Amino acid sequence: MSAMTDPPRPSFRLSQLIYDTRYRSITIQVVALVLLCAAFWWLIDNTVENLAVLGKDFDFGFLGDRAGYDINQMLIPYDNSMSHGRAALVGILNTMLVAFLGCVTATVIGVFAGVLRLSKNWVVSRLMAVYVEGFRNVPLLLWIVLIFALMTEATPQPRDFREGGSASMILGDSVAITNRGVFLPMPTWGDGAAVLGLVVVLSLIGAYLYRRHARKVLYDSGRLLPMVWPALAIAIVPAVVVYFAFAMSTGSAQVRLMAADATEGQSVAAYGEAQGSLSVCVPEGTIGLNVQRLLRGQDLRYSESVFATEAMAIDAFRNGDCNMVAVPAGMEQPLLGNPDIAVSALSESTTRGAPVQFEKPVLGGFNFEGGVQVRNSLLALWLALALYTGAFIAEIVRAGILAVSKGQSEAAFALGMRPNRTMNLVILPQAMRVIVPPLISQFLNLTKNSSLAIAVGYMDVRATLGGISINQTGRELEGMLLLGMFYLALSLVISGAMNIYNNRSRLKER
Amino acid sequence: MSDTHAQTVGYVRDTMIDEQPAPVGQTGAVKWIRENLFSGVINTLLTVISLYVIWVVVSHLYPWLANSIWDAGSLTECREIRDATVGPDAPAACFAVITDRWQQLVFGFYPPEHYWRPVVALLVFLAAIAPVLFQGIPRRALWLSAAAPFVLFALLWGGSIWGPVAVALGFVIGFVVYRVLLPLAGNLAAVLGAIIVPLLYWLFLAGPLAGALTSVAPIGLEYVQSKDFGGFTLSVVIGVSAIILSLPLGILLALGRQSNLFIINKISVAFIEVIRGVPLIVWLFTASLLLNYFLPPGTNFDLMLRVIIMVTLFSAAYIAEVVRGGLAALPKGQYEGASSLGLDYWQSMRLIILPQALKISIPGIVNTFIGLFKDTTLVVFIGLLDPIGLSNAIRASTDWNGVYWELFVFIGLMFFIACFSMGRYSLYLEKKLQREHR
Missing domain, CATH: 3.40.190.10 (Periplasmic binding protein-like II)
Incomplete structure (x- = not known):
């Protein structure tokens, strides 16, 4: 009779940590974690030591102190007696302003250039190719500096606008392009402005609802309601009526x-x-x-x-x-x-006066008064960012349209669809899926590139929080940390939104 | 009546008519112009607008360029020459600023008697990169490419030749240790040994060795400080170093992000997102303002080296995302196929996955490199003299106060040539690699 021996008990040996794939991954991760913690500890230890040597502490209290410097462009009230925190907020809003303007303009330019580059018209497509290659292959910084120089060197001074001077205002004496910036008329609100605003918002909502209704009718019953003209009418007519009603009645009092x-x-x-x-x-x-x-x-x-x-x-x-x-x-x-x-x-x-009237800039003394002054720094930065990013967007749009296979448009034509409806209903929805993710990442790039404002002296968040505030308080560690966090938060929010869009627009595969 | 018809035909042609030339409107240039430029109302409008734009640009630029002055000592002299030749107020480019100062724009404050060194360095670099870029060159030349970084360093910065030699020796030691340990102690120990032994050598032995060799045989070129680098030399040095260093780092980060080891994955994701979320200019300010806080007290190292490190980390994060796209685009069967052959992780990556994934990501990688090269201009804000910084310096001199466009045109053109050729190379590579698919 044979004695049954127990099967060898699986005992854990130390060498399994390296040679057994079940445990090796844990070993690697623990080693990585330990190394990471050591590196962090080293950095923080050095920082604490360095701060102690310099006699500094780590404190965000400086945000509440008086800033003491002026900002030449602000979207919210600010003067130099306010805090560094407020100055940072002004800078953040300025960054957002130029980023928003840049994104909108770059999209418009990019879509036009991208579509035109595919045009059968030889001259136009060559011209767009020159634009795209020219802007993509030269540093953005150079474009910003160049456009800024163009605006300050090649435009007239305010004194040239005096009578007998060489320059004159354009668009019915309402816009002046000078080397100190562009002066535009400023809207002034009168009686009924609030009602007018409300009507505009409501009629925009109405136009949107009408379009939605028309689409629903189309999908439910196949009946094609006219879309463009009624929606435009809903959006515009009430506002015009209200405007003139106020202008005629109380406005003429x-x-x-x-x-x-x-x-x-x-x-x-x-x-x-x-x-x-x-x-x-x-x-x-x-x-x-x-x-x-x-x-x-x-x-x-x-x-x-x-x-x-x-x-x-x-x-x-x-x-x-x-x-x-x-x-x-x-x-x-x-x-x-x-x-x-x-x-x-x-x-x-x-x-x-009517609900809305425009205050024109007027030459007085050495400069223009009244109206809105759009500084050259903002204009140059805006234009350069828009043209530069527009070149990249043009390539994205072109690639998106080319990505829709030719069979799609041929099939649409075979079904008897007209060219613009083919574009709207067949090509664009498919192209958008390819276009939107890189487009958003271009928007992100543009927002980050707006920190090149430093080249033209535009007061964005890097210039306020990350520039003058740091220099005045000597808090570079805290200031740079906040600056980095701001940009990081902005990027994460935008890329989070992009991920949601991606998940929603992904092809639903069975 | 029906049969009378045949009788009424008096003449039947029995030969073919000779081919007639097509109507003028349907051939050659006229047809092309009609079809391409004036095929409809919108098309005609576009053509007219484009031609107008071209005319405006050319009519402004042509006289400016045609009257350009290439030989003058200052802007005032330029204007005098212009007034004498084409008359006052005529547009005339003063490219004399380029002929006068091109050395500065290209070499910065590099000592003039050593201008040959950056030039030779560029030639060495081109020779070293050629076997990587083009497959027609014998593979053996790659060994020269591996030695090139040390040669380039010795050429550009100079100093004793033994420093770079001692550093290079570390790699040789690592390779030898790997070869020796592999049959004795297995793969893992060999890899660990090949990492640890050279590290110890660099930390403790390399310095004294180089010092000893220098005292025995003081061979070398005159030392040039980093702060003397400027202009396109600076851009190219920063750009090329960052490009070469960021590619391997980016690939490692991409593998980390694709890895299913939780901690490695999260570290890579955090690193990539943090780096990408913040503008380069903020990182550069961090390098110049904050790096001293993070390092042991008293450490102070070269600003240019700091910039190279920051730019490398920055572009590595972008490359990681591009390579991740390539990795994600590979069908899962490739990974499974590699595993089923019994390859371990690194083997499957090296032999199966990465060659295909990198091929897919080439356009993205080259685009990142182009962006990186353009971004080297940002170093002007932390006090390094890149071409744009030098153009400001040139404008600040009394001779050339007021010169804008000529400098911009020159700098822009140089960058355009570099970036455009990189883009063309990427297209060439894409086409070449695509052919292999079919």
Whole structure:
């Protein structure tokens, strides 16, 4: 009889850690983890030691301190008495602004160039090829510097816009292109602006809903409702109607100029001569704008105080802050009845103004006043980023369209579809799947490249938080860390959104 | 009546008419122009607009270029020559700035008597890269390519020749250790030995060895400091070093990201995402401002080396993503096939997976390299004098104050030639490799 021996018990030997594939992966990972931790510990230890040597600490408290420097372009109120944190926020918004403008423009340029490069027209396709290759193969920095130089060296100075000067404004004297930037008219809101805005938003939603309805009808019943014209009409007509309704009714109401110590019906010019100086209290909005036009039109020098409401402007006038006030017709009564000051209406009058009016830039002194100044730094950066990224997007669009096989369009033609419907319903939906992911990564690149603002002095987040704030406080470690985190967070958010899109638009395979 | 028809025919042609030339509108240039340029309203409009754009550009550029002045000592002299020859206010490019300062744009502040060294270095580099790029060259030349980095270093920076030699010796030692240990102790020990022994050698032996050899036989070129590098020499040195170093690193990162070892995978993902999420310029500022914090107190090393390290890490992350795309595009059967042949991980990667994956990723890799080369211009912001930085320096001199376009044209053209030829090479390679598929 044979004795059964136990099968050899699987015992763990140390060598299995290396030679047994079941355990080897764990060994490798543990070694990697240990090495990583050691490296981190080394770095942090060095940093702590270095900071101690320099007598510095690691503290984000500097964000609350007074910044003390000015920023020449801001989307939110800021002055140099505010904190470094606020300055960083201004910089972040400036980065976002140029990135947004750049992305939109680059997409438009890229789509045009990409489609035109595929055109059968030999001249156009060659031209686009030159554009794409030229911009793709030369450093972005060079383009930024070059476009900036072009804008500052090759455009006229503001003084050339004086009478008899060599330059003149364009688009009906509303836009001035100078070496200090482009001056554009600024929209000013009057009565009914809020209603108008609401109507615009609602009609855009309405247009979207109509399109959705038309598509649903098409898919459900096959009936093809007209899409473009009704949607455009829904989007535009109500806004136009509301605009003119306000402009005709309240907008054309009279606004009178009331002045202290004036004779009834005196002209502004005569009054100004009598008083020596003119100061006017105006309410915010188009009334102020129209009063300004009236006074500037007569070539009068005056000072202006702007108040939030009409009542506040009248109160200030009563207190003697200014010697004139702009009052809408029907609101003169409390003034006229006031026994303290002798108030009378001047001969000139103006109107309340339409819901939206534009304030044109006007040459005054050494530079343009009023309107919006778009600085050359922003323009050069924007244009260079858009043209450079546009060249890359053009290639992406071209590749996307070429990726849709020819059979698709031939099949669509065989079904009797017309060319533009073939493009919209067959080619583009398939091309988009190829185009969108690299497109988004181009947007990411553009956003990151906007940090080249340093070359033209545009005040983006790198210039505020990562530049002047660091120099002033000596907190380069904290500042660079925050700067890196900002860009990283932005990239991760955008690429997260891209992943969602990718998963949604992926071909559903069975 | 029906049969009368035949009688009415008086004449029947019994020979073919000679071929007539096609109508003028249907042949040659006219047909081509009609079909390609004026085939419809929109097409005609596009043609007209394009021709207008071309005309505007050419009419502005041509006189500027045609009147260009190549021989003058300063911008004022240039203007005097222009006034004398083509009249005042005529557009005239003053390319004299290039003839006057091209050495600076190309070599920076490299000592003029040593200008031959970067030139020879470029030739050595081209000779070394040729066997990698083109297959017609004998494979044995690759050994020369392997030696090239050390030769290039000795040429560009100079100093005693024994330093690079001692470093190169480390690789030889590693190879010898591997060969010796492989039959004795197995693969793993051989690999570990081939890593550890050279590391120990570099840390403890290489320095004294080089010093001793230098004192015995002081051979070498004059030492040139990194801060004297500038212009295109600087761009090319940074670009080429980063390109060469980032490719292997990028491939390793891509393998790490595809790996199913949890920790390795997460480390690679975190590294790639962090590097890619932050602009290069922020990394460069980190290199110049913060690196001193992270290293032991008192360490201070070359700014150019820091830049090369940062640019390498940066482009490695991008290359990792490109290679990952290539790895993901391979059918799963390739991985399974490699496993079924009994190949281990590194063998299957080296022999089966990577050759195919890299082939797919070539366009992306070359694009990354082009981007990297263009991005070398960003070093101007941390105080290195790349061509754009030098153009500012040239403009700051009294002679050439006010010269913009000529410098931009020259720098842009140089970059265009370099990047465009890289792009063309990628297309050539793509085509060549595609042919093998069929």
